[in-house]
Amino acid sequence: MPGDERDLTVAVTGPTGTLGFSLIPLLEADDRVTQVVGIARRAFDPAAYGWSKMEYRRGDVRDPKALLDAFGNADVMVHLAFFLTGAASREAIRSINVGGTLNAFRAAAAVAARRFVYPSSVAAYGFHPDNPVGMTEEWPVRPAAQLFYAQQKAELEHLLRAEAARSARPALYLLRPATVLGPHMVGAKARLPGHLAPLARRVARRVGRFRVPVPVPVPVVPLPLQFVHEEDVGQALLQCVAAAGPPGAYNIAADGIVTAADITRELGMIPLPLPAGPAQFAARAVAALPFLPPVAEWAEVASHPAIMDTTRAKQELGWIPRFTAIEALRDTLRQGLELDPTSPRTGLPLRGNRSPLHMLPSCLVPDILTDAADVTACRRPVGGTSEGWHTRRSVPPGHGWTA
Numbered sequence: 069m070p071g072d073e074r075d076l077t078v079a080v081t082g083p084t085g086t087l088g089f090s091l092i093p094l095l096e097a098d099d100r101v102t103q104v105v106g107i108a109r110r111a112f113d114p115a116a117y118g119w120s121k122m123e124y125r126r127g128d129v130r131d132p133k134a135l136l137d138a139f140g141n142a143d144v145m146v147h148l149a150f151f152l153t154g155a156a157s158r159e160a161i162r163s164i165n166v167g168g169t170l171n172a173f174r175a176a177a178a179v180a181a182r183r184f185v186y187p188s189s190v191a192a193y194g195f196h197p198d199n200p201v202g203m204t205e206e207w208p209v210r211p212a213a214q215l216f217y218a219q220q221k222a223e224l225e226h227l228l229r230a231e232a233a234r235s236a237r238p239a240l241y242l243l244r245p246a247t248v249l250g251p252h253m254v255g256a257k258a259r260l261p262g263h264l265a266p267l268a269r270r271v272a273r274r275v276g277r278f279r280v281p282v283p284v285p286v287p288v289v290p291l292p293l294q295f296v297h298e299e300d301v302g303q304a305l306l307q308c309v310a311a312a313g314p315p316g317a318y319n320i321a322a323d324g325i326v327t328a329a330d331i332t333r334e335l336g337m338i339p340l341p342l343p344a345g346p347a348q349f350a351a352r353a354v355a356a357l358p359f360l361p362p363v364a365e366w367a368e369v370a371s372h373p374a375i376m377d378t379t380r381a382k383q384e385l386g387w388i389p390r391f392t393a394i395e396a397l398r399d400t401l402r403q404g405l406e407l408d409p410t411s412p413r414t415g416l417p418l419r420g421n422r423s424p425l426h427m428l429p430s431c432l433v434p435d436i437l438t439d440a441a442d443v444t445a446c447r448r449p450v451g452g453t454s455e456g457w458h459t460r461r462s463v464p465p466g467h468g469w470t471a
């Protein structure tokens with residue numbers, strides 16, 4: 069922390085979701101943090117996870133008084149409560165996301181918190197045809213054409229900057245994470261009805277075990293993707309809590325790029341890349357269909373690559389991601405998914421990373437498939453094979469997308 073900051077109270081909205089499970093264990097382990105106060109709507113017992121510093125309160129970010137009551141002593145506020153997916157009216161989504169975030173910032177200002185840490189998203193850049201590959205933080209955040217989430221992320225960045233400009237406290241830290249992978253990637257997002265939950269949990273725990281017995285061809289959109297592992301996004305949040313760098317915006321993504329074809333290969337199937345142009349057109353068309361629920365707008369993500377440059381977070385925040393993108397994907401497949409964040413993990417069996425492809429005679433399996441299924445592939449030098457660009461920060465030539 070800057071200077072000799074100690075004895076910190078950190079307030080966290082939405083600690084029971086994906087990013088909550090990435091950050092709270094780090095706060096628990098940090099000697100400079102004395103107390104963590106968390107607020108979300110569901111019943112939750114921090115002691116079940118050994119989270120001894122956390123006082124948990126049930127409350128809604130749409131209720132300013134609940135926030136002020138909970139966060140009266142906060143030195144730093146981390147605002148994670150947000151609606152990403154699920155079924156809710158547009159009005160309800162907006163009141164949680166836009167209203168709730170402004171309530172949280174104003175509560176932080178009212179209690180004179182030193183810092184307000186908020187994960188925006190790569191989606192804040194929108195999915196515009198002129199977005200370059202390797203966007204730096206200087207590239208403008210602009211509302212997406214359709215996706216409510218991306219529109220609200222862009223709007224909120226502008227609103228929060230305007231609020232923060234009014235006074236010195238709290239200093240505003242905006243992270244822009246890529247898609248977060250890891251065992252808690254489902255977090256508090258849309259869940260299945262009660263009677264289907266046990267089945268869903270069983271399926272999730274087998275995600276990493278799923279491999280087709282023989283490689284079957286599957287059509288895939290040739291979209292380059294960035295990921296970040298939940299452990300690494302937690303570290304980035306902690307660096308902001310600790311003011312390890314100046315306030316401002318930071319892109320957060322693992323090194324390397326993964327495609328839908330890579331994911332298909334990881335599951336033991338053969339990707340058949342679709343032509344990029346028609347796939348891009350179809351994604352825009354689906355996202356723009358009238359009368360569909362807001363969740364359908366997520367199709368817009370496939371309409372243009374959103375690839376960020378993360379140099380600033382590394383140089384100014386001192387953030388060092390442990391997982392590359394392909395390692396984050398493999399770790400997620402290896403560990404399976406925890407679908408119920410309100411019940412402690414029971415210790416899932418660790419599974420091997422070898423797909424059935426490795427059991428076939430090598431003369432029957434093209435190199436590219438076994439390469440992709442080999443856990444060490446992501447450490448190969450850049451340019452040596454078709455997989456070499458996992459360690460690059462840019463999209464390889466011939467990926468088919470116009471930047």
Ligand SMILES: NC(=O)c1ccc[n+]([C@@H]2O[C@H](COP(=O)([O-])OP(=O)(O)OC[C@H]3O[C@@H](n4cnc5c(N)ncnc54)[C@H](OP(=O)(O)O)[C@@H]3O)[C@@H](O)[C@H]2O)c1
Nearest residue numbers: 082084085086087108109110128129149150187248255256
């Ligand atoms: N996960 C990603 O891939 C990703 C990537 C980039 C940015 N981000 C950003 O990171 C933040 C956290 O995302 P996440 O993935 O952790 O989400 P999540 O798993 O859906 O968790 C959301 C958290 O917010 C709480 N919450 C939702 N509505 C609330 C309300 N009205 N009042 C109080 N608490 C509420 C939820 O608990 P209850 O439901 O019990 O209230 C839960 O604790 C979001 O701003 C998200 O946009 C996430």
